[in-house]
Amino acid sequence: MKSLSYLNKYFFKYKWRLLLGTIFIVISNYFGVQMPLYVKSTIDDLMKSTTITSIEDALYLSLKIGGIYMLLSLISGFFLFLMRQTIIVMSRLIEFDLKNEIYSHYQKLDFTFYKKNATGDLMNRISEDVSQVRMYLGPGIMYSINLVALSILIITQMIKISPYLTVFVLIPLPIMSFLIYKVSSKMNLMSKNVQVEQSMLSTLAQETFAGIRVVKAYSREKEAHEKFNATAQEYKSKSMKMVIFNAFFMPTIVFLIGLSTLLTIYIGGKLTYNHSISIGGIVAFIFFVNKLTWPFASIGWVTSINQRAAASQTRINEFLMTEPAIKNASSEVFDFEGKIEFKNVSYTYENSGITALNNISFTLNKGETLGVIGRTGSGKTTILNLLMRQLDVTSGELLIDGHSVKSINLDQFRGQTGIVPQDVFLFSDTIANNIKFGSNDASISMERVIESAKKAHVYDNIIAFPDQFETLLGERGVNLSGGQKQRISIARALIRDPKLLLLDDCLSAVDTETEEIILNHLKEEFKQRTSIIVSHRISSIRHANKLIVIDQGSIIESGTHESLLALNGVYTEMYTKQLADENDLNQSL
Numbered sequence: 001m002k003s004l005s006y007l008n009k010y011f012f013k014y015k016w017r018l019l020l021g022t023i024f025i026v027i028s029n030y031f032g033v034q035m036p037l038y039v040k041s042t043i044d045d046l047m048k049s050t051t052i053t054s055i056e057d058a059l060y061l062s063l064k065i066g067g068i069y070m071l072l073s074l075i076s077g078f079f080l081f082l083m084r085q086t087i088i089v090m091s092r093l094i095e096f097d098l099k100n101e102i103y104s105h106y107q108k109l110d111f112t113f114y115k116k117n118a119t120g121d122l123m124n125r126i127s128e129d130v131s132q133v134r135m136y137l138g139p140g141i142m143y144s145i146n147l148v149a150l151s152i153l154i155i156t157q158m159i160k161i162s163p164y165l166t167v168f169v170l171i172p173l174p175i176m177s178f179l180i181y182k183v184s185s186k187m188n189l190m191s192k193n194v195q196v197e198q199s200m201l202s203t204l205a206q207e208t209f210a211g212i213r214v215v216k217a218y219s220r221e222k223e224a225h226e227k228f229n230a231t232a233q234e235y236k237s238k239s240m241k242m243v244i245f246n247a248f249f250m251p252t253i254v255f256l257i258g259l260s261t262l263l264t265i266y267i268g269g270k271l272t273y274n275h276s277i278s279i280g281g282i283v284a285f286i287f288f289v290n291k292l293t294w295p296f297a298s299i300g301w302v303t304s305i306n307q308r309a310a311a312s313q314t315r316i317n318e319f320l321m322t323e324p325a326i327k328n329a330s331s332e333v334f335d336f337e338g339k340i341e342f343k344n345v346s347y348t349y350e351n352s353g354i355t356a357l358n359n360i361s362f363t364l365n366k367g368e369t370l371g372v373i374g375r376t377g378s379g380k381t382t383i384l385n386l387l388m389r390q391l392d393v394t395s396g397e398l399l400i401d402g403h404s405v406k407s408i409n410l411d412q413f414r415g416q417t418g419i420v421p422q423d424v425f426l427f428s429d430t431i432a433n434n435i436k437f438g439s440n441d442a443s444i445s446m447e448r449v450i451e452s453a454k455k456a457h458v459y460d461n462i463i464a465f466p467d468q469f470e471t472l473l474g475e476r477g478v479n480l481s482g483g484q485k486q487r488i489s490i491a492r493a494l495i496r497d498p499k500l501l502l503l504d505d506c507l508s509a510v511d512t513e514t515e516e517i518i519l520n521h522l523k524e525e526f527k528q529r530t531s532i533i534v535s536h537r538i539s540s541i542r543h544a545n546k547l548i549v550i551d552q553g554s555i556i557e558s559g560t561h562e563s564l565l566a567l568n569g570v571y572t573e574m575y576t577k578q579l580a581d582e583n584d585l586n587q588s589l
């Protein structure tokens, strides 16, 4: 329950709504209590007097009772409506705030956090868990206030009529609350089990559809379906159990209400012998008991709602309290001049224990281009991740313009960097918007978009589509080839006119000829900024000012294309092999 105290700040924010809601609850209940009292006094009058002498009198009286009863119900109902309007609306507002708070916190968290936690889990906490918490904020709070207000109003009236009968009719209520609490807890447990199955089912479906091409290519539809079917069966049987349990719930409550009514009539009837209660009093009691039953029944329900909300809030807090491992250390203006220095940098991935980089050192000055080449898994991408401070070095130092990367304004540094990641990601949006995404200026002109597309040598491809730059990509749009995606991703990096340009194997899916064209376009770009090109292919990096060859996280050779060839080492070996492959390819074409 302690976890829920986190939400108090929101109650404070919406204190006026909460207060107003409480006032409405009291008013609504006040009028609700007047109804039975009115019925009581009318019946008692009738029993005593002989005012009714004709059929007209009787008709008039019934209309009067009916009319007043309706009026009181209307007033009570109207305030009930206002109470929902304030308290339930408050809970929706808090829900909205909380979702935003969680979302913005998620965005602060780093790479490692996202590696550790499954996307499904992140989504659940922002949707499922927040919904549970809202049940506490809305109905939970509302029914609790309602119970207190109603109990005070009704029980005082009951005691006024007959203290003795009050004691008797109130006895079953706490028992009922307890029973309902037990039942609700059991139901929650069941629904939790159902939820677990449900999320397994959706994860399974999502994975299958995401990998549908592989599933179909290997004609594994039948197996996939069987797997789905098995999980769905499990889901079904758990849901069925819950339905049966649920079915007993309502009848039990109705039975208990009936029992209380019976008790009222029986004991009340006996009391009329010695005139300690009037007939009208008994009728009023029946009304009162019925009115109290629901709020008392809700105690059990509310308790279990609150418990569930507390469990959800604990999960939410766990993420909200996760401090980002990488935080922006400075809010000072940072203007990147162009110098990068790796000083004996090593990096070990915590989760796998793999030392991806081992004692890496190099310096890159303004306007220079570094080419990084090495086998797969040698640590090339890790260098870029460290440079962008997606990760922090395990040992050694990484200097940007002579300052530790940990001390500069990270947002601004990243804002001046253009990265083309190895695994291209394009949004389900238009091509134009995907390219514009790179720019810090939301209203960047179409000319700039076109210019970057031309530089990335993807312009001709784009205008060949019927919708050109407005072509939708992704799920409901067109599919691009690997090479087209890479080039759009390059255009995205170029449009921001970055001071630092990082290309991670971003020409792997284009042929050598296109690569040559793009590199020629980029030459001008490289002159103006500091750049790093990572590649498997020597053709992509041979023109760089500096080259490093890495193997298993260490630099094994470094120099320029010419000096490396002169070394006659690994680089030369790679070069001759790649040249030979290319010649073979050319001959076979």
Ligand SMILES: Nc1ncnc2c1ncn2[C@@H]1O[C@H](COP(=O)(O)OP(=O)(O)OP(=O)(O)O)[C@@H](O)[C@H]1O
Pocket (backbone or CB within 6 Å): 115, 349, 351, 352, 353, 354, 355, 356, 374, 375, 376, 377, 378, 379, 380, 381, 382, 383, 422, 505
């Ligand atoms: N998030 C991660 N968690 C654990 N280990 C990782 C992670 N990312 C990379 N590694 C490991 O670190 C090593 C270096 O990986 P890295 O991605 O830097 O290689 P790379 O040179 O870019 O390879 P490629 O050419 O295939 O892209 C690999 O052994 C890899 O398994």
Ligand SMILES: [Mg+2]
Pocket (backbone or CB within 6 Å): 380, 381, 382, 422, 504, 505
């Ligand atoms: Mg890589």
